[in-house]
Amino acid sequence: MNLTFQANRFEFLFHRFPRYFPLLIFLLCAGMINAQETGLGEPHNSKFKDYKEGNFEGTVNGVLSVKKEDGSAVIIDFQGSKAQLDIIHDPEEMYDVSTKKFTGFSTSGKTKIVYQFYQGANEFSIVLSNQIFSVGVMDGAHDLVVLGLSYNYFQEKGMEYLSLYFEKNIQLSGKGKSKVTIEKGSALVFAIKG
Numbered sequence: 001m002n003l004t005f006q007a008n009r010f011e012f013l014f015h016r017f018p019r020y021f022p023l024l025i026f027l028l029c030a031g032m033i034n035a036q037e038t039g040l041g042e043p044h045n046s047k048f049k050d051y052k053e054g055n056f057e058g059t060v061n062g063v064l065s066v067k068k069e070d071g072s073a074v075i076i077d078f079q080g081s082k083a084q085l086d087i088i089h090d091p092e093e094m095y096d097v098s099t100k101k102f103t104g105f106s107t108s109g110k111t112k113i114v115y116q117f118y119q120g121a122n123e124f125s126i127v128l129s130n131q132i133f134s135v136g137v138m139d140g141a142h143d144l145v146v147l148g149l150s151y152n153y154f155q156e157k158g159m160e161y162l163s164l165y166f167e168k169n170i171q172l173s174g175k176g177k178s179k180v181t182i183e184k185g186s187a188l189v190f191a192i193k194g
Contacts, residue, residue, distance in 0.1 A: 045153050046100060046117075046153045046160065046162070047153070047155050047160050047194070048085065048087060048100055048160065048192075048194065049096075049100070050097060051087045051097070051098060051100075052087070052089045052097045052098050053087050053088070053089045053098060054085075054086075054087045054194075055084065055085070055086050055087070056084065056085040056087075056192050056193060056194040057082075057083070057084050057085075057192070057193060058083045058084065058085065058159075058190060058191045058192035058193055059080045059081060059082065059083050059190075059191050060078045060081050060082075060083040060102075060104030060105075060113075060188055060189065060190050060191070061078050061079060061080060061081070061188070061189050061191070062077075062078045062164075062186070062187045062188035062189055063075060063076065063077050063078065063186060063187065064076045064078075064113075064126070064166075064182055064186040064188070065182070065183040065185065065186050066126070066128070066180050066181070066182055066183070066186075067169075067180065067181040067182075067183055068180055069178060069179055069180070073183070076106050076111050077106065077107050078104060078105075078106055078107060078113075078188060079107045081104060081105050081106060081107050081109075082104070082105050083102065083103065083104040083105070083190050083191070083192065084102075084103050084104075084192075085100060085101070085102050085103075085190070085192045085194070086100075086101045086103065087099070087100055087101075088100075088101060090118070095118070095119040096118050096119040098118075099116055099117070099118045100116060100117050100118075101114060101115075101116040102114070102115045102116065102162060102190050102192070104188070104190060111126065111127065111128060112126070112127040113125065113126050113127075113188070114126075115151075115162070115164060115188075115190075117151075120144070120145065121136070121137060121144050121145065122136055122145050122146055122149070122151065123135070123136030123137070123146070124136055124146055124149060124164070124170075124172070124182075125172070126172060126180070126182070128180065131174050131175065131178065132174060132175075133172035133173060133174040133178070133179070133180045134172055134173065134174075135149075135170055135171065135172045135173065146170065147168075148166065148167045148168035148169075148170050148184075149164060149165070149166060149167070149170060150163075150164070150165045150167055151163070151164055151165075158193060158194070159191055159192065159193055159194075160191075160192050160194060161189055161190065161191050161192075162189070162190040162192070163187065163188070163189045164187065164188045164189075164190075165186075165187045166182050166183065166184055166185065166186040166187065167184065168184050169181050169182070169183050169184050170182050
């Protein structure tokens with residue numbers, strides 16, 4: 001798509017809808033922020049979505065393939081490892097009644113992962129060598145999801161299963177300019193009693 005065509009499209013919109021043009025520009029600019037990492041999300045269909053608070057225990061299974069900045073890769077496994085769900089009440093209840101925070105530990109116990117959501121927004125973090133790497137927008141946004149990280153919820157016999165699947169390589173940022181990449185095909189399943 002060339003720039004002349006784009007300019008003509010904006011000119012058409014400006015003349016056709018002059019009252020709404022500033023809003024259109026705002027929405028376009030807001031949508032470009034973190035466009036590579038986030039997109040609009042749907043509310044999560046967790047059975048815990050309406051809970052205001054609580055703590056629940058469970059396990060996490062799966063494997064993460066993590067590529068470090070130096071190009072080396074490490075496989076981190078989760079085999080029935082300890083997990084928990086902490087539901088943190090939002091006193092303002094602006095878009096949701098609470099943040100749901102799933103925390104899990106690797107089989108060795110050396111690596112910690114956190115997946116959390118609020119309304120339609122989500123965030124994924126990993127702690128490697130005492131450094132936190134994360135991706136997502138939870139501060140102020142209620143509908144931005146990490147693109148390429150699919151999430152599904154299943155319920156059975158008093159358990160909720162949250163599956164996370166990395167559909168593409170996803171880069172996580174740490175302090176300064178440090179980064180790691182969780183590679184495509186990595187997957188986790190939280191099993192929470194509740």
